[in-house]
Amino acid sequence: MPELVFFSGTMDCGKSTLALQIEHNRSARGLAGMIFTRDDRAGEGKLSSRLGLVTDAVEVEDGQDLYGYLVDHLSQGGRADYVIADEAQFLAPEQIDQLARVVDDLGLDVYAFGITTDFRTKLFPGSQRLVELADRVEVLQVEALCWCGARATHNARTIGGEMVVEGAQVVVGDVNQPEDIGYEVLCRRHHRRRMTAATARAAALSPDVLPVTSG
Numbered sequence: 001m002p003e004l005v006f007f008s009g010t011m012d013c014g015k016s017t018l019a020l021q022i023e024h025n026r027s028a029r030g031l032a033g034m035i036f037t038r039d040d041r042a043g044e045g046k047l048s049s050r051l052g053l054v055t056d057a058v059e060v061e062d063g064q065d066l067y068g069y070l071v072d073h074l075s076q077g078g079r080a081d082y083v084i085a086d087e088a089q090f091l092a093p094e095q096i097d098q099l100a101r102v103v104d105d106l107g108l109d110v111y112a113f114g115i116t117t118d119f120r121t122k123l124f125p126g127s128q129r130l131v132e133l134a135d136r137v138e139v140l141q142v143e144a145l146c147w148c149g150a151r152a153t154h155n156a157r158t159i160g161g162e163m164v165v166e167g168a169q170v171v172v173g174d175v176n177q178p179e180d181i182g183y184e185v186l187c188r189r190h191h192r193r194r195m196t197a198a199t200a201r202a203a204a205l206s207p208d209v210l211p212v213t214s215g
């Protein structure tokens with residue numbers, strides 16, 4: 001039975017790498033994939049991993065009908081044996097419904113990859129719809145770690161290393177950008193306390209403040 005599978009995790013946990021591996025293994029056996037992405041850091045029409053691999057992809061536009069795109073592609077003689085959608089958190093809920101229709105009406109497996117929640121711990125609309133519709137939600141096996149060593153479960157947005165909680169939901173960026181707007185993965189405890197690697201380091205270096213008693 002074809003499936004809609006949502007591979008979810010924090011930033012930097014290996015989602016795009018897995019997408020590229022699935023693509024590699026299937027294309028090595030002569031299958032043809034339709035690869036969608038949106039706002040990859042490597043640029044328009046790219047699916048890239050931090051391990052350095054990159055492949056071409058169809059850049060999804062606002063309002064684009066993904067089911068219609070595949071039907072047009074197939075009816076013009078193109079091939080598609082499966083579908084990969086990276087950065088799926090950036091897709092609109094209607095586009096996730098269209099991917100579910102690709103599974104049910106065209107009989108193709110759809111593998112979607114994305115982060116579930118934003119820097120404020122709120123679900124991205126596309127990820128919410130994936131959780132609602134997917135046949136399976138898979139959490140990646142490779143754990144991204146918080147600076148404290150615990151499993152990272154949340155994404156923080158940082159400016160100059162400090163966590164921020166205001167701003168647009170979508171700002172394309174990367175981890176390890178201490179000077180700029182960047183991201184850092186944290187465990188829930190440290191996300192709640194807004195404690196990034198930089199602020200934890202600064203707190204550890206500052207002298208202890210002792211209570212002052214008068215008289």
Ligand SMILES: Nc1ncnc2c1ncn2[C@@H]1O[C@H](COP(=O)(O)OP(=O)(O)O)[C@@H](O)[C@H]1O
Pocket residue numbers: 009010011012013014015016017018048049050051142144
């Ligand atoms: N220099 C490196 N050596 C080994 N593994 C690396 C290196 N750089 C990144 N990685 C691996 O790549 C993962 C990030 O992969 P990527 O597919 O780009 O993540 P995602 O798409 O989830 O943001 C890291 O968690 C790490 O496991």
Ligand SMILES: Cc1cn([C@H]2C[C@H](O)[C@@H](COP(=O)(O)O)O2)c(=O)[nH]c1=O
Pocket residue numbers: 010011012015016039041114115117118119120155156157169170171172173174183
């Ligand atoms: C948390 C969060 C992330 N983003 C952006 C930052 C990156 O461009 C992508 C995630 O890519 P990755 O391959 O999973 O590392 O999402 C955002 O726009 N808003 C956020 O809150």
